[in-house]
Amino acid sequence: MRETSKHRKRKYIAVDVDEVEVRSKYFKKDDRTIDLSQETKIKNGSQSDHGVNIDWIKGLKPIEYFEWIESRTCDDPRTWRRPITKEEMKNESGAEIPESFLPIYNRVRLMRSKVNTPVDAMGCSMIPVLVSDKCGIPSEKVDPKNFRLQFLIGTMLSAQTRDERMAQAALNITEYCLNTLKIAEGITLKGLLEIDESILANLIRCVSFYTRKANFIKRTAQLLVDSFGSDIPCDIDGIMSLPGVGPKMGYLTLQKGWGLIAGICVDVHVHRLCKMWNWVDPIKCKTAEHTRKELQIWLPHSLWYEINTVLVGFGQLICMARGKRCDLCLVNDICNARNLNLIKSSKFHQMENKEDMEEVCLHWLDTISNGITTRRHKKK
Template sequence: MRTSRISQETTKLVLAAAAARRSTRSSVSRLDVEDAVPPPKRQKRERTPRTPMKTSPGRSVAVKKEIDESITTSPVLDHRRVRKPARQVKNEENGEVEIHAPNDWKEVYAAVKEMRLTGPAQNAAVDTMGCERLAEKDASPKVRRYQTLTALMLSSQTKDTTNALAMKRLYTELPPHKEGAPGGLNLENILAVDPKLLNELIWAVGFHNNKTKYIKAAAEILRDNWGGDIPDTIEGLVSLPGVGPKMAHLCLSVAWGRTEGIGVDVHVHRITNLWGWHKTKGPEETRLALQAWLPQELWHEINWLLVGFGQTVCLSVGRKCGECDLGLKGLCKSAERAKVNIGRKTKEERIVTDGSGREVLEKRESVKVERVMGDMTVNADA
């Protein structure tokens, strides 16, 4: 007589339980129900074979295999410089407020100076055509001072190259104030020249119409109030029409050899704000901010330094961050990282031996590629 599978399993459970009761506890350990009953056998499901994919003659089917691989990557180092701008700090001992300089200003200043002297920022227009270099060398000190003042008045909103051309025309085309007197740029000839002719001679500079009026009016003030010479104080210089604080400080430093302030133009204002030294709205505010902490022995040099740097590397449009050491060293917070990563093109010269055994000088241009992680520079060639 056939019995069902459930009845057979029940019988096995009863027999196993009876055997467990007959055995002593010391000799046989208790069995769990799951240990007494073997697990049911799993029935394998027959899989129907798949029909092969039909393809047209001459056509192959590409099967793409995807392999999952665990890729271990090391964490990217992110050593960021802690930059602190110029700030006011209260002295706990005496309670006075002190101005602390930006923490990395010396390193930035030294790097820019090296670029101006031997790097990509050398030979700027200001080095040969700046206002302090446009006065005639063979003129008297009094005439040279007036020529320096005139060059500064023409330089506003004007490139150094254009300003130098306008000054050259004044030296060569300005007629003498009387017969037998020398022509060229001096106070007497400016007083006598017709405003229309003066305007034609300086037409290339920015706002030449206004500058013509300023130069003529200033010449009369110098004749009547200053004995034909230029003022030797900041207050006297800024009292002249068309002369602002920047021109006054530069003129006093160049013409009289006294530096009482920083000449801040658009380059100095723009670049120092890009570095994060301060947040100022105009050149005059920048001048006061710099003078609060920059050593006075650098007040005259910083104008030459940053004007040339702004003319060659840190341009107002299209900055050359890939050629700037500040970007490569992580010293400029405004550096364009894409340009920095490409690197700076450097020209190298080396002496090699050719096939005939002669030593020749070979010039090759290489590209120095550097990766910048955060503010830490890593040389890819190392």
């Protein structure tokens, strides 16, 4: 694959390299613990196909609920430092796992553990957290039902939109609910039903297709009241019955809303990288949905949640569709799409000690990501 931007000069910004952990106060650990075995003790109520008891989850208090979601969908970069072993690469289907997957994926995870990317700070999974923090809404005051709704709205806003703009749109709606509608919880079903569609469209003008999305949100709010007990659906068919919600949004909402890992979220980065590394058939997988279905045949279920966050961040900052950083990538010796000219021009390529080169590359990746974060905050 030819590098189209090899002549582009990049300005490096030197900053202090400190390990930054992006964590939510919602998932802050305290002395209280949850007996997760309660889930299996409940005999009555709705039980999903993946062992998640929905009635039990609905009864959790805020802190318990957020700890439960964190236990199912951990986004802690520190967990990516530990290599995945061959023994862990087991799938229920017995399908063959691509030979290149584990060596490439382990190195990508290592790089992601040191890099702060837009999806980590402002991706869909962070929207309710960021907005509530910005508006001064304490975690113990966040109703899990409202959190699930806010997450759903965030995913609907995110379609074909940069994370920063999606976050701003969600903040605009929240501030309108707080200041104009006087709803202390921020975005709620009551608030969404009260907002006039034209006002809602104006609040989210920063995202793409804002008039269409405003209509989708209004219709969704009414559907949730009429058909889903004023809560978000707990299965993929229900989620995808909502206007404007596709598989990627649907599976992500189930993951972060109910802790239900029913499918893999595949966006443009995951789709592009999986085809590039031949983890899926690049000819047959013409869409992200094709890639999702093929991945789910062989990828161990334990990786179904994390692979989206890991690969999206990698695709945002290191292996972009244009302007790849093969010179800094730890996969550049085994990647079938590496730019050899870019690698040879790198001063790291001349280092004989592989461990030293890895340490220097990780240092630079950390520096670049922190520099980007610093510039982003200054713009705001």
